Amino acid sequence: MIKNFKNIDSIFKSSYESFEEEPSEHLWTKINAGLDKQDMARYKKGIIAWKRVTLFLIFVMTIYVLYDSLLRNPDSGRTVSGKQQSPNGPANPMNAMPMGFVGLPSNGSPNYFNSTKKGKLIAAVLYIPAESVQIGAIDSMPIRMPDFLGLVLYPKALNPDKGLLENGPAGKDNLIKPNLFNPYWSVSALASYDHVMYRLDDDLPGDSKENIENRENHKASFSFGISADWYFKKSWALQTGLVYSHVLVGIGPQKIYASAESSGDVSYRYITSSGYAFIKPGLVNSSVGDSLSTATANHHLVFISLPLKIKHQFGIRRFSLLPSAGFAANFLAKATISTVVTEQSRVESVTITKLNATRQAYLSLDASLGLQYRLTRRTTLSMEPSFKYAITSMTHNNVVNNYPYSIGIGIGAQMSF
Amino acid sequence: MLSRTPILTDQRKLIKACIAGDRISQAALYDLYARKMLGTCMWYAKNKEEAEEILQDGFLRVFRYLPGFNFKSSLENWMRKIMINAALHKYRSKARLNIVQRFDWTQEYFGVDGTVLNHLEARDLLKIVQKLSPGYRMVFNLYVFEGLKHREIAKILGIAEGTSKSNLSDARLILQKLLANHNGRLKLKIDR
Structure with missing residues (x-):
């Protein structure tokens, strides 16, 4: 009996390390089929993941839109400028009026016509000539609640070049102008x-x-x-x-x-x-x-x-x-x-x-x-x-x-x- | 118009192409290592058919886990480990490792002539190892070929450390017996 197990072990080990065997010809075909299955499973997983992401995005967008439409402001986030109406925006300037539009800028100082940001309408109103009916309203109302003024004067205030400054007091003709479409x-x-x-x-x-x-x-x-x-x-x-x-x-x-x-x-x-x-x-x-x-x-x-x-x-x-x-x-x-x-x-x-x-x-x-x-x-x-x-x-x-x-x-x- | 792509010799490029799912590169990787890996699987299986099943599963694992290969070790060793894991998985799934009985065995003297042992070819030794029961074969292979400790083997196979030691001991004695039988036949051939 061989007492030295290590001798046997080393002989087996050297054989193990050097041994090679030729695989059957059809083996790669089987592996190939297995890989196809793996690819298909991965593809299905990917589709499921994308579906989840899409559903999640739809859910988030729905929540945001509901919040934006119902709880916050009907028109918040809609920005306007004196240049051109939004391509997707309303044809009538009245539609673009900031219904929930209140307050001064955070620093408390009015900002004049150069801005398209929210919260800066008061400054625009201050340019209305003294004989305008709304001026009295400004004087008498708390400055944090000029909503109806904003509603009325917003389009003119944003377009000072052709707005109230040139045309005088706000009147119906000045306040509501049809928006001509530009391609x-x-x-x-x-x-x-x-x-x-x-x-x-x-x-x-x-x-x-x-x-x-x-x-x-x-x-x-x-x-x-x-x-x-x-x-x-x-x-x-x-x-x-x-x-x-x-x-x-x-x-x-x-x-x-x-x-x-x-x-x-x-x-x-x-x-x-x-x-x-x-x-x-x-x-x-x-x-x-x-x-x-x-x-x-x-x-x-x-x-x-x-x-x-x-x-x-x-x-x-x-x-x-x-x-x-x-x-x-x-x-x-x-x-x-x-x-x-x-x-x-x-x-x-x-x-x-x-x-x-x-x-x-x-x-x-x-x-x-x-x-x-x-x-x-x-x-x-x-x-x-x-x-x-x-x-x-x-x-x-x-x-x-x-x-x-x-x-x-x-x-x-x-x-x- | 035909342009022949050269066989990819750059291993890193080959691996990247395999990870990208390029089937031709995967076939090239298979061609490169299939013989060696089947050689490994043969020691963990009872015959070639079973070894090829392990090899098939092993290569599917290789392609699945290839993105995790970090290029620090050699690809061959990494693949060899995956093949061994595939073999272990196969035997675990078939519950072949629950060895509760010790080898029934009468102590006798098995004379194994070291000179004759050296004449044995790798294939003869493989056949001898394949005659071991799966559990003995696993313990013997993991201890002798992979150099694992009994503690590690016990953990891998889900058996007690003592069982691993006794299985190894029994496996060695069986191998000696089988070698002795083989030795007799071989000696006759040499004498003739």
């Missing part, structure tokens, strides 16, 4: 999560659309961009801009076959819904009819879109609903496919950077329903469900015609000028 621009930034799908039509022989649909699945896609709205009427705008869209398509394993290119070279043809590519792996010397297997692939498509839409605005207090519809020209900026080609035990990774039979641009219908919340006179936050549907195919002379469509939900911010 203006607003710029938005929007980021959107898109669920992209496609409609395939058989075009040329080579593979069936069912096979392609079975091996391809769209993954999380997103888009972001800027848009410019030109409000040519108070509630109507034309919208254009630039949108960057990234679409990710997972492609399952497939067998690819060698065929002759137009140049005479023999290459393997890799077929996707958005075009096909010829690849020449270095694994084998191929001849027409040979086949290779490919692993799962990631297919990235990047589009730059140029939309042109018409937009209508319905406003309720700080909220606005903005349905819009139009067209978009979608330009293909980049198309890549990354996969692994296997030949028996040999593996080679390949990246396809150019697809054949893919159009450089396609047209789509664009529609969206934006919900905006006005934060300040110039800035708004928006949430915008959208729908896009291709009216021309993004492929030409491919085995299938591909009409992509997507449903998206975006959030963004807008600034008016």
Whole structure:
């Protein structure tokens, strides 16, 4: 019997450290499937998290709006200036009057016409000529309660250049003036999560659309961009801009076959819904009819879109609903496919950077329903469900015609000028 | 147009790509370490099928926990630990570690010729270890291969420290017996 256990231990240990074993060929496929499941679980978790965040934001915004509307001031936070009425604001200046508007600035000193802040109306009132009826009221009332004065004099006080100072005592004609609409621009930034799908039509022989649909699945896609709205009427705008869209398509394993290119070279043809590519792996010397297997692939498509839409605005207090519809020209900026080609035990990774039979641009219908919340006179936050549907195919002379469509939900911010 | 991506040799880049979820890089990492890791798993399993199940679970854990890898230790050692944890998890989930009975065993003299022992290949030694019951195998592996103390092994396996010591002792005696049997067969081969 070996008394020295350490001797045995060391022999076992050295064997343990040096031992290697070749895994079965199908093992990576199982791990790959497991990773797909993990990705899906993570994706679902992410969706749930976003749902929670969205619900929380909606809840917070609702509470804030209720507080702002009912408990604080009906019009608090609405700022005005002598230059121009708010794009989203009321046409009638009386609507912009600060109903709950009281008090002096915190330092107690009146501030004159150069301010758009709250609490500085008293100073404006002090410019009213002595014969004005309201002057007496100021003298007789506590200075902390000039509400009705503010209500009456606010528009003039904010526009000293053309207001009471020039036109004399406040009268009905001076106090209420119709607000003439001036066209203006607003710029938005929007980021959107898109669920992209496609409609395939058989075009040329080579593979069936069912096979392609079975091996391809769209993954999380997103888009972001800027848009410019030109409000040519108070509630109507034309919208254009630039949108960057990234679409990710997972492609399952497939067998690819060698065929002759137009140049005479023999290459393997890799077929996707958005075009096909010829690849020449270095694994084998191929001849027409040979086949290779490919692993799962990631297919990235990047589009730059140029939309042109018409937009209508319905406003309720700080909220606005903005349905819009139009067209978009979608330009293909980049198309890549990354996969692994296997030949028996040999593996080679390949990246396809150019697809054949893919159009450089396609047209789509664009529609969206934006919900905006006005934060300040110039800035708004928006949430915008959208729908896009291709009216021309993004492929030409491919085995299938591909009409992509997507449903998206975006959030963004807008600034008016 | 085709451009071949070179095999990623920079480990840091490879890890980052794996963390980003790039399946090709994950496949490359698997190709790099699968043989070694399966070699480790084999010692903790009773056969290759079981070892591959551990390896599969282990690699899924590796990709899940890779964002937490801090590059301070070697990736291979880190992965090896994950594989061992996957093996422990497998055995824990199947409640195979509840060893309450000691090895029934008559003391006899097992002559193991040290010279012959040196002729044994790693695969022969592996087969011998795989013949141990799961509990004995775990204690033996953790003590001998991973260098853990009985206190640590007891905590990991959820057994008493004394049980860990006795399991190790029994495992060694069984291994000697198995080695002796193997030794006899091997000696015959050498003599011929």
